[in-house]
Amino acid sequence: KQEVTQIPAALSVPEGENLVLNCSFTDSAIYNLQWFRQDPGKGLTSLLLIQSSQREQTSGRLNASLDKSSGRSTLYIAASQPGDSATYLCAVKVSNFGNEKLTFGTGTRLTIIP
Amino acid sequence: EAQVTQNPRYLITVTGKKLTVTCSQNMNHEYMSWYRQDPGLGLRQIYYSMNVEVTDKGDVPEGYKVSRKEKRNFPLILESPSPNQTSLYFCASSFNRGRYGYTFGSGTRLTVV
Numbered sequence: 001k002q003e004v005t006q007i008p009a010a011l012s013v014p015e016g017e018n019l020v021l022n023c024s025f026t027d028s029a030i031y032n033l034q035w036f037r038q039d040p041g042k043g044l045t046s047l048l049l050i051q052s053s054q055r056e057q058t059s060g061r062l063n064a065s066l067d068k069s070s071g072r073s074t075l076y077i078a079a080s081q082p083g084d085s086a087t088y089l090c091a092v093k094v095s096n097f098g099n100e101k102l103t104f105g106t107g108t109r110l111t112i113i114p
Numbered sequence: 115e116a117q118v119t120q121n122p123r124y125l126i127t128v129t130g131k132k133l134t135v136t137c138s139q140n141m142n143h144e145y146m147s148w149y150r151q152d153p154g155l156g157l158r159q160i161y162y163s164m165n166v167e168v169t170d171k172g173d174v175p176e177g178y179k180v181s182r183k184e185k186r187n188f189p190l191i192l193e194s195p196s197p198n199q200t201s202l203y204f205c206a207s208s209f210n211r212g213r214y215g216y217t218f219g220s221g222t223r224l225t226v227v
Contacts, residue, residue: 101147
């Protein structure tokens, strides 16, 4: 059974710093991995999608990496801003057949201090 | 705009009173799914649908029903809600078995008293 862990559960950093959020998963046979952000009381906004054959994806100040063999993904945020404050969730999709569900971590709540 | 629309956004109801949460997507996605989010437990899948008239249970289906009569709509039905179904609910859809990722709705905050 796939399990996804995100540590730490909460993180506070001063504005302007670069930071890394971690995601680990137990079953390396993933199809893809998706990073989301969730603002309080709001829905999930997709940030980056990494296919199992890829090593990283970039969008603006965000860079996500994937190491399937070690069961890890990281989300790097450059030059953090107060608007980056949110909960960040990673989710893995295990197979391309049968139930196409995502398995989520419980998230890292990020606070950027002005 | 491509999106998944859930209604209502907020709902307070009483135990035992049947309710339906609607979900609609305008992207012609074949796959749709419902999740619930609870503190400390993350998001867990309730039901999913691979296409019209094809639905199946996820990890936590007890107390819920779904139907998929049209490709764009996937309502979640609580026949007799109980307080343990108080949660934040999300609908999601995807194309080509999630190859391009999943799109989520804005969520429905349900409180059962």
